[in-house]
Amino acid sequence: MLKYKNNPIILLVSRVVSPFIMLFALYVIFHGHYSPGGGFQGGTLLAAALLLMRLAAGSEIAQLQFKRILGTPLGSIGVLIYFGTGFAALLSGGEFLNYRFLPLAGFTAAELRSLGILMVEIGVGLAVMAILVAIYDDLLEGYPHD
Amino acid sequence: MKIVNYLLLIVFVALLIYASSGLPNRGDVDATMHREKSPAGSPGASSYYIRNAYKDANTPNMVTVILADYRGYDTLGEETVILTAGLICYLILRKKRTRS
Numbered sequence: 001m002l003k004y005k006n007n008p009i010i011l012l013v014s015r016v017v018s019p020f021i022m023l024f025a026l027y028v029i030f031h032g033h034y035s036p037g038g039g040f041q042g043g044t045l046l047a048a049a050l051l052l053m054r055l056a057a058g059s060e061i062a063q064l065q066f067k068r069i070l071g072t073p074l075g076s077i078g079v080l081i082y083f084g085t086g087f088a089a090l091l092s093g094g095e096f097l098n099y100r101f102l103p104l105a106g107f108t109a110a111e112l113r114s115l116g117i118l119m120v121e122i123g124v125g126l127a128v129m130a131i132l133v134a135i136y137d138d139l140l141e142g143y144p145h146d
Numbered sequence: 147m148k149i150v151n152y153l154l155l156i157v158f159v160a161l162l163i164y165a166s167s168g169l170p171n172r173g174d175v176d177a178t179m180h181r182e183k184s185p186a187g188s189p190g191a192s193s194y195y196i197r198n199a200y201k202d203a204n205t206p207n208m209v210t211v212i213l214a215d216y217r218g219y220d221t222l223g224e225e226t227v228i229l230t231a232g233l234i235c236y237l238i239l240r241k242k243r244t245r246s
Contacts, residue, residue, distance in 0.1 A: 034205075038210055072236055086218065113205075114203055117205060117215055120221070121214060131228050131232035134235070135235045141241060
């Protein structure tokens with residue numbers, strides 16, 4: 001196996017680049033209202049930033065950044081954010097996923113829909129990021145030098 | 147056997163190319179899917195989206211409004227598919243820890 005783990009150049013470049021990828025991912029998620037993008041794309045970019053550190057530093061050191069055990073629970077939490085947004089609208093008198101009925105005071109109907117879309121996108125981004133990292137970790141399970 | 151595979155592939159590609167020649171041009175105003183009303187005479191959904199997406203959701207990006215609001219069930223299903231894929235990878239690929 002290649003000893004990429006001991007290469008300081010790759011590690012340094014990855015450490016510099018990874019936060020910028022994360023920043024751009026957050027931009028893609030939160031700017032999905034105004035430009036192409038959204039939860040799926042931003043979540044994939046977040047996962048790319050995490051996987052870059054896993055590839056550059058090795059899975060064991062990258063556990064400090066994002067623990068292996070966090071993958072599946074965070075994915076479930078993302079789906080629950082989506083589902084909970086719809087269910088809150090259902091509980092407060094509307095239809096399921098009808099964001100106009102979200103229990104937040106002081107917003108017009110259009111602003112409530114905008115907020116609901118934002119919450120949904122955050123849930124999607126979280127789920128996609130966690131699941132992609134979890135699949136990578138599952139694939140590497142059992143290799144001694146990963 | 148390989149020849150049969152290639153022949154099937156070529157026939158399939160030819161079929162797809164033939165089918166794509168029947169598609170309307172890009173931006174063709176008179177195409178069926180771009181008309182305001184469906185062939186049955188009922189008002190189409192797309193013209194409603196284009197007119198009302200900004201008014202309904204206060205969001206300039208029409209695609210986001212359709213994806214997350216008008217078609218929210220669909221996106222919830224997509225996310226559930228991704229979660230299911232992750233869970234199945236977890237169940238299949240994780241090694242069982244043997245109790246010693």
